Structure formats: structure tokens, C-alpha cells
Amino acid sequence: MPNITFHTKHIFSALLLFLVFGIQAFSKDIKQCDLLIQNGIDAMWEKDHVKSLELLTEARTLAEKNHWYKQLFLATNNIGANYYNLLDYGEALNYYLESYTIAVKHLEPKYEMIVLNNIAILYSKKKDFEKANEYFKKAYDIAVENKDEVKIGLYAMNLGNVANETNNLKKARDYFNESLPLLKSNPQFEILAKMAIAENDLLQKNYNQAQVTAETLLKTTKDLNYHDIGISLLMILSKSNFEQNNLDLASDYAQKIFARKPNLETKVAVFKLLSDINQKKMHFDLALQFKDSIIKAERELNEINNGRAFENNRVKFEIENYKKEIALNEAQLSNERKIFYSVLAIIIIVVFFVILTLRNLSVKHKQKKLIAERNEQIISLELEKKKSDNLLLEKMISEKETASLLEHEKLKNEIEQKNRKLSAKALYLSGRNELIEETLQSLSKLPEISNNNLLTNHIQTLKSHLKTDAEWDSFITHFEEVNQTFLNNLKTKHPKLNANDIRFITYIYMNLSTKEISSMLNITAEACRKRKERIANRMELSSEIPLYDYLSTL
Missing domain, CATH: 1.25.40 (Serine Threonine Protein Phosphatase 5, Tetratricopeptide repeat)
Incomplete structure (x- = not known):
């Protein structure tokens, strides 16, 4: 009996040491997670998004594994912020919505307010002001409920900005009047x-x-x-x-x-304003120059967006590789732990086997029971291994699905970029024709124009700049490359349409206004409207269905 008591004390001492070291390890792990998040945020502000996403992904994996919801929220939310800064708003929204779920289920209201505001800003960037207003209002209501005056003022101001954008000016003014005294601090x-x-x-x-x-x-x-x-x-x-x-x-x-x-977006707005100013001042040459500057700036913006799209895909690819490395490291660590536990179990079994030879039948019975318990632990470890293997297989499947989604997103981005170029070209032709026509009308009112050969030559030069069939052929060729399915469906369902009808329908499909289409076709707005009605009748469409809505379904 004294020997049994002696061994029992040793077992309790060992358990106490294990508990102390376990608490220290837990504290060290959570501090390491916080450090990863902070370093990830610092890298994001330095615009090193690859490094930032690697650090935040590692922190997110660690937090998710240990159910550290605050750290999980911060890592997920800042991953979304990285994609927001990379202009990948779709990916940013996914992570913001995930962090919102974490905040609602496990954290205080202030965290919910943070991510709601981020989501609303994201929708504002996408010009979805209805959704932006919805999420700003949710953040505002939480701030009111928690009596956080600065946040109330900030979210009221954001709600006012959305109301300004949607031309709800009285409501916007009410929000601004509410926010101003609360933001004086x-x-x-x-x-x-x-x-x-x-x-x-x-x-x-x-x-x-x-x-x-x-x-x-x-x-x-x-x-x-x-x-x-x-x-x-x-x-x-x-x-x-x-x-x-x-x-x-x-x-x-x-x-x-x-x-x-x-930035380039602001430059486009300034060029447009300067074009309008010079047009109002009758300085048509300068107005044309600024319109050309708009086209050039938009082209540069498209090139930058293309580069950013490539950078986003590269970052996502590297992050997926990094996740794969983490998974492999986790698997290797798990195997090492299993080996350790197996060796430990063998040592324990050997020790107890020696004890069995030195004790009486009663002690032998107790030791057999302990061996049986250890065998159950080994079986449990084997089950855990199978579970780990299944998780690894699921991750591999998930990675393949992610790669497919990336490819799909890439193709979608390419189509959107080409359609933006087509729209820019169409609007450029519209603006140019409209300006030239206005100039010709102004000059035609001069009584001395018929006697002035120089002015007559200038008018002929301006007329030569009006849109030609060659420009239309170039435009329709690019349009067919981007929207082949649309044209095929249109010709199949409506074979009575001629080439001019298809040309007119193409402009409507690109959502150009009647004024812009009439300018490009060099006809009056009324003739453009009547032509639209004739085409709708030829297509046998109901008068209750707008032509643009019907074309969108094709």
C-alpha cells in the first residue's frame, strides 16, 4: 500500500505540471495569434497584400481551430479589407459577411457595427445604394441602442451621403443636421x-x-x-x-x-466638367480635347483594372498555395503527435507490464483494466487519423472547386472589360457626333457662310468626322466577339430583322439613351423613337414590355 500511494502522488504531480504547461502554451498561442493579426494589418497598410493575406490566413486557421472568436473575427474582417483594397469587391463581401456572422453569434455589438459599416461602404462603391442604406441603417440602430454618440454621428453622416447619391435631399439634410453636433469631438x-x-x-x-x-x-x-x-x-x-x-x-x-x-476616376469627372464648361463657352475645340482626354483616362483606368484583376488572381493563387502548405504542416504535425502518443502509450504499457509482474492478483486486475483503457485511447487516435484524412480530402476538393471559380471569374471579368471598352467607344462616337452636329447648326445660322469658302471647307471637314459604316463594321465585329450568344439568339428568334435593325438593337442592348443613339445614327430623336417602335412591332413584342428588358433576357 505505501508503494501505491507513492506512485499516486507522482501521477498527480505529473498531471499538475501538465496543466501548468498547458495553460502557458494556451496563453502563448493566443498571443501568437494576436501578433499574426497585427502584423497582417501592418502589411495591408503597407500594400503588401500577399504577405498580409498569408499572415491573416494563418491567424484565422489558428483562431478557428481553438474557437477564439474575437481573433477569428479580426482575421476574417481584415482579409476582406485586403480584397477591398485590391478592388475585388466580390471576395471582400464574402469575408465581410462571414465576419458579420461571427460577430452576431459570438461577439459584442461594437464588432457587428464595424463589419456592417464595411459592408455598406462596399455596396456604396458598387453603386448599390439600396443595400448600402440598409447596412448603414443597421449599424446606426446598433449605435443608438448602445448610446455611442460618435458612431451615431458617423453612421448618420454615411446615411446622409447615400441619401445625397439617391437625390433624397431633404432626408439627407436631416441626417447631416443630426450628425454634425455629435462629431464635434x-x-x-x-x-x-x-x-x-x-x-x-x-x-x-x-x-x-x-x-x-x-x-x-x-x-x-x-x-x-x-x-x-x-x-x-x-x-x-x-x-x-x-x-x-x-x-x-x-x-x-x-x-x-x-x-x-x-486618381483616374476623379480625372474623368474633371475632364467631363471642363468639357461641359468649354462647350458652354462655345470653345468647341477645347471641349473636343477634353472629351478625348476622357477616353484616354478611361482607357488607362481599364488597363489598371486589368492589372489589378491579374494581381488579385495572383494573390488568390498564392494564398491557396499557402493554405495548402498550412494543411500539409498540420498533417505532418498530427502524424508526429500520433507517433509521440503511440510511443508514450507503449512506454506506459511496458511500465505497467513490469508492475504487473511484481504485484499481487488484485493489482494485476487493476493494471489489465488500465491497459484496456489505453487500447481504447489508441482506437480513438486511429479514428482521429481517419477523420483527419477525410478532412484533408475535403480540403483538396474545396481547392479544386476554388480553382474552377477563379477561372470562371477570370472569364467573366474579361467579358465585362470588353463590354466596358465597347460602351466607351460607343459613347465617344455619340459625344463626338453630337458636338459636331451642334457646331454645324451654329455655323449654318451665319448669313455669310455661303460666300466664305474657308468656312465651307471647315464644315465639310467636320462632316467627314461623322460616324461611317467602316466604324460601325469595326464596332459590330468587336461586339460579336464579346456577345456572340446574344446575336445568335436574336437572329434565331427574329429572322425578319435586317442589318440596320440589328445595328439599332445593338445600341439599345448596350443601354444607350435615345439621344446618344440618334447622334450616332445622325437622325433626330423623334425618328429614333419611331424606329424603336417599328422594330418592337416587327419583333411582335407587347407594348407593355420595354425593348431593353426583353433584349436583356436573350
């Missing part, structure tokens, strides 16, 4: 709210008030680069002066925007 947010109010005044045609507010903020704001505040204020000033026919001043403000190094 945060000067940067307060400036954004005041700027949003100026934008609201501009939309409500209170041009003087919008101009005064923008000029004041431009003079008093210290950091004009924060959220491109300087660019937004100059744009408000330019637009307000344009609407008041202060065209020279509007042009000066628009030109100042270029000094602040705007």
Missing part, C-alpha cells in the same frame, strides 16, 4: 459632415451657400489630403460656379484639382 469627421452639407446645398441648387461653405473649409482645414477633402471642395466650387455661369472661375477651380494628383 472628432474634427476630421466634423469636416466631412460639413462638406457633405455643402454637397447637399449644391444638389438643392443653393449655389451661393454651397460656395461659401466650401471656400471656408478650403481655407480652414489643415489636412486637405484626408479622404481627398481638398479635391472634393474644389469640385463643389467648380460645379457651383458652373451652374451660376461663372465659367472662367469654374474652369480655374477644376484646373486646381490636377495639382492635388487625383
Whole structure:
């Protein structure tokens, strides 16, 4: 009996040491997970997205395995932020929705607010303002429920911006008036709210008030680069002066925007504004130059988007490889643990076998029972191995499915990019023809035009720039390459359509306005409308079904 007590004390001591070391290991693991997340966030701000995604993926795997929901939320949410910065909004939305589920099930309301705001911003970027309003409103309601004044003000401002975008100006003003006093503790947010109010005044045609507010903020704001505040204020000033026919001043403000190094999307908006200003000033040559600048900027933007799409796919491919390496490391670690446990079990069995030879029958009976329990543990380990193998197989299947989805997304992106190029070319032809026609109309009103050979030659030159059949042939060739299925279905279902009908339908399918189509075909808007009705009748469509909606179904 003394020997049994002695061994029992040793067993309890060993268990106590195991418990202490286990707690230390747990604490070390969770700190390591937090460090991975922080390093991943730092890499994201440094725009090293591959490294950031690798670190955050490793942290996410560790957190998911140990059910650390806060760390799992932070890792998942910041993976979504990486894809947002890479302009891969679809992938970003998937991770944001996953982090939202984690926040709702396991975390405090403040985490739910964070991801709801991220989702709403994402929908705003995609111009889906209905969804953006829905998620901003959810975040706002949670902030109100938790009496978080700064967050209430911030989300109210975001709701006001969405209302501005959807031209619900009175509702937008109510949100801004609510947010402004709540954001006084945060000067940067307060400036954004005041700027949003100026934008609201501009939309409500209170041009003087919008101009005064923008000029004041431009003079008093210290950091004009924060959220491109300087660019937004100059744009408000330019637009307000344009609407008041202060065209020279509007042009000066628009030109100042270029000094602040705007992105290509902003450049396109500025070029369009300058084109409108010069067209209003009857400076048609400059207006044409700025329209050409729009086309050039949009082409550069498409090239950048193509590069980003390639970069996104490359990042996803590398992350998938990294996940595969993690899975292999986990499998190797699991095998090592199994070997360790097997060796440990063998040692224990041998020790107990020696004890069995030295003790009486009662002790032998107890030792046999212990051996049986150890055998059950071995069987459990084998079952765990089979489970691990099944999980590995599932991961391999998941990786193949992901590769297929990537290929599908790549093809989809290529089609969208080609359609954007076609739309840009069509709109360019429309704008060019419209401007040339307006110029010809202005010149034709001059009484001395018939006696001036120089003006007559200029008019003939302008007429030569109108769209030709050769340009249409080039356009339809590119359209057929991108939308072959649509044209085949159209010709099959409606064989009575001639080439001119198909040409007209192509422009409608690209969602061009009646004004743009009439300009490209060099006909009046009324003739364009009647032609649309004749084609609908020839296709035997009901008058209740819009032609564009029907074409979309093909």
C-alpha cells in the first residue's frame, strides 16, 4: 500500500505540471495569434497584400481551430479589407459577411457595427445604394441602442451621403443636421459632415451657400489630403460656379484639382466638367480635347483594372498555395503527435507490464483494466487519423472547386472589360457626333457662310468626322466577339430583322439613351423613337414590355 500511494502522488504531480504547461502554451498561442493579426494589418497598410493575406490566413486557421472568436473575427474582417483594397469587391463581401456572422453569434455589438459599416461602404462603391442604406441603417440602430454618440454621428453622416447619391435631399439634410453636433469631438469627421452639407446645398441648387461653405473649409482645414477633402471642395466650387455661369472661375477651380494628383476616376469627372464648361463657352475645340482626354483616362483606368484583376488572381493563387502548405504542416504535425502518443502509450504499457509482474492478483486486475483503457485511447487516435484524412480530402476538393471559380471569374471579368471598352467607344462616337452636329447648326445660322469658302471647307471637314459604316463594321465585329450568344439568339428568334435593325438593337442592348443613339445614327430623336417602335412591332413584342428588358433576357 505505501508503494501505491507513492506512485499516486507522482501521477498527480505529473498531471499538475501538465496543466501548468498547458495553460502557458494556451496563453502563448493566443498571443501568437494576436501578433499574426497585427502584423497582417501592418502589411495591408503597407500594400503588401500577399504577405498580409498569408499572415491573416494563418491567424484565422489558428483562431478557428481553438474557437477564439474575437481573433477569428479580426482575421476574417481584415482579409476582406485586403480584397477591398485590391478592388475585388466580390471576395471582400464574402469575408465581410462571414465576419458579420461571427460577430452576431459570438461577439459584442461594437464588432457587428464595424463589419456592417464595411459592408455598406462596399455596396456604396458598387453603386448599390439600396443595400448600402440598409447596412448603414443597421449599424446606426446598433449605435443608438448602445448610446455611442460618435458612431451615431458617423453612421448618420454615411446615411446622409447615400441619401445625397439617391437625390433624397431633404432626408439627407436631416441626417447631416443630426450628425454634425455629435462629431464635434472628432474634427476630421466634423469636416466631412460639413462638406457633405455643402454637397447637399449644391444638389438643392443653393449655389451661393454651397460656395461659401466650401471656400471656408478650403481655407480652414489643415489636412486637405484626408479622404481627398481638398479635391472634393474644389469640385463643389467648380460645379457651383458652373451652374451660376461663372465659367472662367469654374474652369480655374477644376484646373486646381490636377495639382492635388487625383486618381483616374476623379480625372474623368474633371475632364467631363471642363468639357461641359468649354462647350458652354462655345470653345468647341477645347471641349473636343477634353472629351478625348476622357477616353484616354478611361482607357488607362481599364488597363489598371486589368492589372489589378491579374494581381488579385495572383494573390488568390498564392494564398491557396499557402493554405495548402498550412494543411500539409498540420498533417505532418498530427502524424508526429500520433507517433509521440503511440510511443508514450507503449512506454506506459511496458511500465505497467513490469508492475504487473511484481504485484499481487488484485493489482494485476487493476493494471489489465488500465491497459484496456489505453487500447481504447489508441482506437480513438486511429479514428482521429481517419477523420483527419477525410478532412484533408475535403480540403483538396474545396481547392479544386476554388480553382474552377477563379477561372470562371477570370472569364467573366474579361467579358465585362470588353463590354466596358465597347460602351466607351460607343459613347465617344455619340459625344463626338453630337458636338459636331451642334457646331454645324451654329455655323449654318451665319448669313455669310455661303460666300466664305474657308468656312465651307471647315464644315465639310467636320462632316467627314461623322460616324461611317467602316466604324460601325469595326464596332459590330468587336461586339460579336464579346456577345456572340446574344446575336445568335436574336437572329434565331427574329429572322425578319435586317442589318440596320440589328445595328439599332445593338445600341439599345448596350443601354444607350435615345439621344446618344440618334447622334450616332445622325437622325433626330423623334425618328429614333419611331424606329424603336417599328422594330418592337416587327419583333411582335407587347407594348407593355420595354425593348431593353426583353433584349436583356436573350
